[in-house]
Structures are given as C-alpha cells and as structure tokens.
Amino acid sequence: MTTKLIIGPTPEDPALSTEVEGIDHTGTAVATDVITERPLTLFLNAQEIVTMMTIGDHPGLLAAGYLANQNMLSREDVITAIEHDEDLDVVVVRTERETNYEEKLKKKVRTSGCAQGTVFGDVIDTFEKIRLGTGAKLRTSWLYALTREINTQPSLYLKAGAIHGCVLCKADKPLVYMEDVGRHNAVDKVAGWMMLNNVDPGDKIFYTTGRLTSEMVIKTVMMGIPILVSRSGFTAWGVELARQAGLTLIGRARGKRFVALSGAERIVFDSDPEAEAEEDAKHNRKASRDD
Structure with a gap:
C-alpha cells in the first residue's frame, strides 16, 4: 500500500x-503516451522574468x-496574489514589495539542466x-523505504517516461511529489x-530521478534541505558544491x-x-532509458 501524499502525480x-x-521496430502500428509540453511566461509584478517549458x-x-x-523572493516577502491565465499561458506573482530585476536578468548562467535551466x-x-x-x-532503513515507496507511486514517469520527478520527504515518508x-x-x-506553506526544511530529505548536477545541488541548498538523493549519477561540480555547503549527496540509489x-x-x-530486494527490472530498464 502506497503512502497518501499531500500532493502527488496525476498521471490520468x-x-x-x-x-x-506510430509504428514499432517491426513496422506494427502502435499507440503510445507522450508528455504534453507548453510554454508558461512568468511575471513578477509588472516585469517579465522568464518563459518556461512545462507540463x-x-x-x-x-x-x-x-x-x-x-x-528574487525571500520568506519575508508577502505575496498578495498569484494569477494564472491559462489562455495566455501566463502566471503573475504580485508582492507587497516593489521589485525590479532588470540588471539581474542580464546575468544568467545556462546550466546543464534539461529544458534549458538557468541560474x-x-x-x-x-x-x-x-x-x-x-x-x-538519514537512516538507511528510511532510504530503502523511500526508494521503494517512490518507485511504486502512480506517476507520469511510469506511464510515459520523458519526465523527471522530485519528492520532498521526511524520515521514511514522501510528502510532496512533483x-x-x-x-x-x-x-x-x-x-x-x-x-507558500512555510515548511521547515531542516529535517527534510529531497529525492530526484534526475542527475545530481550543480543546478540540483544549488537549488537544494538554497531551499535549506540537508540531504539530496537521486536514482541517477553525479557531476564533478555537483559533488564539489555539495561538499562546500555540507550537503549529504547520495546517488545511484x-x-x-x-x-x-x-x-x-x-x-x-x-x-x-x-x-x-533489488529494484524491479521493468522500472530499472525505463530509468536507464530516461536518465
């Protein structure tokens, strides 16, 4: 029986x-599920910040x-509204504080993240x-329980592949799966x-299906989470940054x-x-293709 998540995937x-x-390798007609991808333009108050490709x-x-x-926002900032226009593919975050990040937006660093991540x-x-x-x-009993639990959650990853998952956990329980x-x-x-829920990061574990790159390490540390786990591998700079910040970095889980x-x-x-037990062979094959 899988844990009831606070927020979880909705593969259906x-x-x-x-x-x-389409057709398969034998020329036989097949039908397969593919992930939807669409642009979403983010505004902070009146300023356009970025257009993201997202599900x-x-x-x-x-x-x-x-x-x-x-x-661009801190825990001290008061968000007065978040408005999403589905027809225009626009989301606007409004704050009490006046914001202007014109100079900051000129100093982007392209990361190795898929779908063109930036820092x-x-x-x-x-x-x-x-x-x-x-x-x-981090108890190893928690780690084993988490990997079993996350791997068996219904997800778009299991339905169609070509997607990454990130899970916020506490002890041996997954809480939020995106x-x-x-x-x-x-x-x-x-x-x-x-x-938005003022969650304490200090006792949390972060799990990702993706590679442990510099970007993943930076984001986890910026969130204040002390433990990052992935089923995938590492980059050298990701490891260097984790050691610098004192982040527990676990890969190939x-x-x-x-x-x-x-x-x-x-x-x-x-x-x-x-x-x-060893990981289910079917899941392992899908992971090997999509990592």
Missing part, C-alpha cells in the same frame, strides 16, 4: 499527456518556487555563504509549496545500492542491505 489527467500513433500543472507553485530559488550570478554568490546544519540524520519535463521545474514546484559522495556523517547504517 488528460491535459498532461496524449496518445500518439502545465501547479503553475502558481512553479512560479513561486522559481522566484525563491533564483533569489543567475548572484544566486551562486549567495550559495557560497550557506553552510547547512549538521543535526539532520513531475515536469525539466528537473529544475519539478524542484521549483516543491520549493514553491514549501515557501536503486534497490539496496547507493553511493554517498558528500555528507556521509549524516548517514546511520541501521539496515542490512542484503535483506533488501
């Missing part, structure tokens, strides 16, 4: 995927999380000042939910296996790996 939503006809769900959370992770130069400056607290722990065509969008949706390249002091080995 007809707006998020569509069936397309289109939770536009308000995506907008708030993007602005928070790009250091602004001053975000990296802020990141370099952050050192995560050391109080949080998906999108770009992993940076999925993490921003989680960040938006945390910001599949079945009973994982590798920690930063923050191993938070890990409590309270479970026998040999008692854990």
